[in-house]
Amino acid sequence: MEPSTAHVPDARPHRTALRRHFLMCRPDHFAVTYAINPWMDPAAGADAGRAVGQWEALRGAYLGLGHRVSLIEPIAGLPDMVFAANGGLVVAGKAYGARFTHPERAAEGPAYMEWLRHNGFPDVLEPAHTNEGEGDFLTLEDVILAGTGFRTDLAAHQEAQEFLGRPVVTLRLVDPRFYHLDTALFPLGDGNVAYYPGAFSAGSRTVLERMFPDAVLAGERDAAVLGLNAVCDGRHVVLNAEAGDLIETLARHGYEPVPVDLSELRKAGGGPKCCTLELRPA
Template sequence: MNMALLVSDAMHFRVDYEINPYMRTEVQPGQAAAVVEHLSIVVAHRAAGRRIEYLPSSPECPDMVFTANAALVRGDRAVLGAPPPERKAEMPYFQDWLINHDFDVVEAPYAFSGQGDALACGDLLLAGYGQRTDRRMHAVLERELGYEVVPLRTVSPQWYDLDLAVAVIEPGRTLAYCPEAFDEPSRRRLSGLGMDLIEVDVEEASRFALNLISDGITVTMTKGAPKLAAALRAHALVVVELDTTELAKGGGGVRCTALTLDNPLPSRS
């Protein structure tokens, strides 16, 4: 899990529009600093033994650094994202990359924030809705990728993508989540999974603490969430904390910058 990742770069990262509560056009990221932040994330992935695939960003796509929204991949199949209009120009680049790397690509028939709203957890899929993804996509993801969907509704644009509110730490064993980000039925669904749940408070979650990448051994996450970092270390995980100050101005953290390419096929016979 998360040992093969598709990344882009922050060469053209800027805030041209406001499509989440963290974006303000009058507060532009420092371009050089953003590039350094992103490169530091890539270096950390490689140090953890993760394979990195690279797709250069395009000048007309200021959010292309956030590759997680491009699709959801399982095996050799990918369901392409269907993002807000401001980000639609990215999709042909990602679609071409996936096709050229032998993925069978399915276009989403409804609004879909890609992996941002769809977190693989073994044969389960934690699937967000209520903000950027149409709930009808859940049936599409079940049909096309064979997941058992766990629908989770976030209650505010603050959690515009699911990957700001919950993180898969060890599939089938450990999740981290912010209870306040979800409605009551969703909290019950998470509790009913029978996994160890690490609770993260709103303060740390709002700093993109849960927008992390875990391979079950190493967790790569943003700085500024000492309670979550300590909890993860208590689970015998290696925790690498990185500065994502500039990337956060676009509403993203570590998880947003990488599309997972190695989600395994169903384990059940």
């Protein structure tokens, strides 16, 4: 019998990339001069020039994938303004503003809200409750996952739900290294996520297991280099290059990893997602 020449389909699912619109802030004033999370060491400092080069490479990766990138002007005296994800949450053309926990970053909230109002998002809610934008609010197709435990108040989850008209699911973070939800979890599209279980309380892990039985799970080694502070467009995953095991796992699941080096920005606790606020139109 002749050997079969029938095509054997690729077992990996087909992934579709969707063009996104991102807001970023060039780290012209980046520095580590205070410590508000376990990653920051003012004595060690940071190289602002190297940070700019790494950030430019990240921006270039987005543009190379066909995404649109808008820029907000950096403000002297706000070294963490580069972490645009914390500047708000934009869903269906409505913008929920940020109110920062630490006084060192307080001025970033009004700066981002002003930019949004003047750049196509006039429906902006100035929040009554402490929250740090997409650092703790991650948007899926039909639900918003919201972190609490370190930076964002539970009351902000309710405030965001009422304003945005989307269900909000609370997840409690328990490891101070993963002080924002976006350091421990990222959406993959198609109603799925990747996450590190050890960052969450027992109850929140159970919620995640029930909501996402097919989730991509990361180990501590990859989480500890902020490998989960990643951006996925449905097909491509832009993530820290040091997260080797996670890169291999994502590839096996049919995603195309796009490794980047943000090691200098990680000295302040940031990765690709921290530098990226998604602007979702109406």
